[in-house]
Amino acid sequence: MDGEPARAAQESGAPSGATLDKRDVLSGLRCHQKLWFEFHEAYAPELVPDAEAEMRFAEGHLVGARARLAMGDGVHLAPGREVAQIEVVKRTAEAMERGERLLFEPGFTAAGASVRADIMARDGDAWVMTEVKSSKWPEKDRDREKKVALHLTDIAVQRWVAGEAKVPIARANLMYLNPECRHPDLSNLFTSVDVTARTAPVVLALPAAVRTMHAMLRDAEPPKVSVGDQCTDPDECPFHARCHDTLPDHHVSELYYAKKQARTLAAEGKTMISDLSASDAPNAPAKRQVRAVTTGTRIVEPGLANALTAIARPIAYLDFETVQLAVPRWPGCGPQAMVTVQFSVHREGFADDTTRQYLARRGSDPRPQLITELIDACAGAACVVVYYEAFEKARIRELADWFPEHASALMDISDRIVDLLPIVRDHVYDPEFHGSFSLKKVLPALVDLDYSDLVIQDGGAATAGIYRLLFDQGLDADAQAALRTDLLAYCHRDTEAMVKLVAKLKELM
Ligand code: SF4
Structure with missing residues (x-):
């Protein structure tokens, strides 16, 4: 499953003195230095899961539970994270010996590597191995190849170790979230793709690659690796700051x-x-x-004044926050849908210049009330100012699709949107932007305002905070209230930032 936590080294008879798990092997294939850091500095601060990672783990566990449910009655060999690999391997061998036909999280250790497959189903004398992903199967053909390429090595490593442990694998599947599934009918939550043939060449290359990793890990110093595409592809390496x-x-x-x-x-x-x-x-x-x-020097192009004429008063400055759920919870939502659950609107040029905010509460679908309050907050605005319109417009379109009775009023908001980002990008550059036009970079360079005094300081932390607020059953009332305050302050700062930014841009004209 996606998002397993960092692990400590386990002793084995392998050349490096330890067994590499799937995550290690994937790290080593990407960058030897990354593997060295993760292996020798398992408690490095970079490896402590942040709130976003915790959110992904929680959703990953839900997806895993749903996948097991979809497959039917099987034997779960490693319920919970605490079962030691040696015990899982033993339980797996015993279950196979007993003739069990469907195994969840069976484990294998061989050739200096250990893995746990998500699902294995007996097929004659062999097994069908399935890796469950928490990501969505792409709707467009052209994106599918890239998706499979991203995950092929995951299952190839498992197939290789199972083969080394003398467990024949007849087929290998990747199981994704089905983009056509819609809550409340989750019977078609998953879709599978057979990647058996494609794993074969990857499996062939693994023994030598893993031997090299073990040899490298014997060194007391990390290998010298130049920074490159591997630092950000397929995601940002946790050691990015250390290396850059x-x-x-x-x-x-x-x-x-x-x-x-x-x-x-x-x-x-x-x-x-x-x-x-x-x-x-x-x-x-x-x-x-x-x-x-x-x-x-700061460069300001002469076209700025003309660009700013698009911002007509009265103005509603709008910002959304969302939550993205792998397993849909609310009617009409598909897997991994980005659902708007919070907004802030700063109103300027009205008889009543107020700030309007909405933040979902746990328990029920927040969208109907959010829509009502959003329409009210933007009523009468000549324009609705956002920073990066693609995001807000997409969220409004989705709300309109889910609630067609409000589509006209919602699309009227969308039609009034003016995007501040291209106005800045195409007319202003301050050396302190450092090559980025994100609000977090632009704001401190142009306006005396940033996010450093807030508990929640970026969109990722806000999303994770919203997730905890709505779904973390361990959060008591006081913690919920504090989190609510922090989330409201963050979203409020985003719209306050736009108000100040527009005022500053007018000064620069
Ligand atoms: S930041 Fe780049 S070079 Fe450094 S460990 Fe990560 S992938 Fe390797």
Whole structure:
């Protein structure tokens, strides 16, 4: 299942003196240095799961439980996280010996590696192995290849170790959340794809790769690995800051929207943005960035005044927060739907300039009340200002699809949206943006306001906080109240930030 926590090393007879689990092998295939850090510094602060990771674990466990339910009666060999691998391996062998036909979380240890499969079903004298993912099977054909490629090695490692443990695997499947499933009917929550043939070449390469990892782990010092695509693909490596923080401010890697070009420029010896000329930059904001950094000044384009005319009073400054649930909880929602459960609206230029906020409460579907209050909060606004309209427009479209009786009023809000982000991106660059136009970077550079005084300081922490607020049964009333206050403060700051930003942009005209 997605999102297993970091583990401590286990002793074995393997060359490094330990057994590598699936997560280790995947890390080693991505970057030896990452594996070395995870193995020798298992308690490094970077490996402590944050609130977002905890949220993913919780949803991953729900998906696992649903998958077992969907498969039928089987033997669960490792219920809970605490069962030791040696015990799971023993239970697996005994269950196979007894002739059990369906195993949940069977374990194998062989060739210096240990794995736990999600599901194995007997097929004649062999087994069908299934890896359950908490992510959604792509609706578009063109995205499916990429999705399978991302997860192929997961199941290949398990297939290899099972094979080394003399357990024949006839087929290997990846099981995803079905994009067509809609709450409340979860009978079609999963869809599977057979990847047997595609795992074969990966399996062939694993013995040598894992031997090399064991040898590398014997070294007392981490291997030297250059930073590269592996640091952010398929996700940000937990050691990203450790490996990258030696880069100075205005390093060429900060060049806006120009990852590949930045690597080429660095290879040519142009390591700092101040080494560049405008022709080195691949897009207009990056050219502006080069000008700003080389001159050490904030650049403001003359078109800013005209761009700001799109923001007509009275204004509703709008920001949404969402929760994303692998297993849908509310009617009409599919797996991993991003559901709007919080908003803040700052009203400016009205007879009553107030702030309106809504934050879901646990227990019932929050969307009907949110929609009513949102329509009311935006009523009478000539324009609705957001920062990055694609997000808010998509969420409004979804709310309209779920509640067609409010579609007209919701789409009227969407039609009035003015996006502040391109106004900034296309007209202003301050060296303190450091190649990013996110509100978190733009705000402290232009306005005397940031998020450092808040308990919740970014969108990911807000999403995880909302998840806890709505679904964590261990949260007592006081903790819920405190979390609620923190979440309201965060969303409020997002809209307050836009109010101040627009005022500042008008000063800069
Ligand atoms: S940040 Fe990059 S180089 Fe450093 S450990 Fe992670 S993947 Fe390896």
